[in-house]
Amino acid sequence: MAKISFDFIALGEALIDFISRDEVATLGAADYYQRFAGGEPANLARNMSLFGNRVAIGTCVGDDSFGHYIKAQLDKSGIDTSFVQTTLEANTTLVPITRTAGGTPDFMVCRGADAYLKPAQGLMDAAANCRLVHTSAFAISRDPARSTILEALKIARGNNALVSFDPNYHPAIQSDIPEFTSFLKRIYKYVDITKPSLDDCARIFSSELEPSEYAQ
Numbered sequence: 378m379a380k381i382s383f384d385f386i387a388l389g390e391a392l393i394d395f396i397s398r399d400e401v402a403t404l405g406a407a408d409y410y411q412r413f414a415g416g417e418p419a420n421l422a423r424n425m426s427l428f429g430n431r432v433a434i435g436t437c438v439g440d441d442s443f444g445h446y447i448k449a450q451l452d453k454s455g456i457d458t459s460f461v462q463t464t465l466e467a468n469t470t471l472v473p474i475t476r477t478a479g480g481t482p483d484f485m486v487c488r489g490a491d492a493y494l495k496p497a498q499g500l501m502d503a504a505a506n507c508r509l510v511h512t513s514a515f516a517i518s519r520d521p522a523r524s525t526i527l528e529a530l531k532i533a534r535g536n537n538a539l540v541s542f543d544p545n546y547h548p549a550i551q552s553d554i555p556e557f558t559s560f561l562k563r564i565y566k567y568v569d570i571t572k573p574s575l576d577d578c579a580r581i582f583s584s585e586l587e588p589s590e591y592a593q
Contacts, residue, residue, distance in 0.1 A: 389420035389516025392470035
């Protein structure tokens with residue numbers, strides 16, 4: 378079988394963000410929203426592609442107009458979409474979110490197809506032949522995507538790839554914090570680079586700590 382070679386592979390959510398046109402404090406205060414193809418791994422994949430890297434994404438979308446739109450936007454960004462899966466089991470994931478001048482936006486997760494990412498052979502072959510694999514806490518909050526991504530990270534590290542992880546935790550994606558932090562410990566065995574925010578830390582640990590203590 379021919380080797381697949383990428384500089385960067387993003388694993389996880391590709392979704393639709395509906396961002397409020399105006400700066401508002403809550404979702405209910407917004408009258409108009411604009412559609413964007415989003416999702417933390419997908420956004421990072423687009424940026425990495427803009428820098429001239431060979432980029433692929435492993436994600437799952439619904440067999441619907443939003444899913445087709447996401448794939449078209451990824452293709453337009455020069456990302457290899459060979460590993461974009463389509464499911465009939467759920468609609469494309471949607472996230473309405475407020476535009477804010479500062480602070481944490483208000484948002485709601487209408488979870489759907491992104492959680493249905495499955496361990497296709499081509500995706501695992503790609504993970505074995507790349508320089509860096511990236512994923513997020515959102516992506517690993519539900520199976521089968523959780524198990525698929527964990528297996529891909531094991532394969533990537535076993536083939537000397539770097540692994541990066543965004544712990545973008547929120548109770549809206551996983552309310553059982555002890556269970557989630559237990560899984561985080563499994564993920565971090567394979568992680569080289571991580572990017573926690575203070576919001577992430579406060580949501581995970583729920584205690585008054587200094588930023589350096591959060592990071593540790």
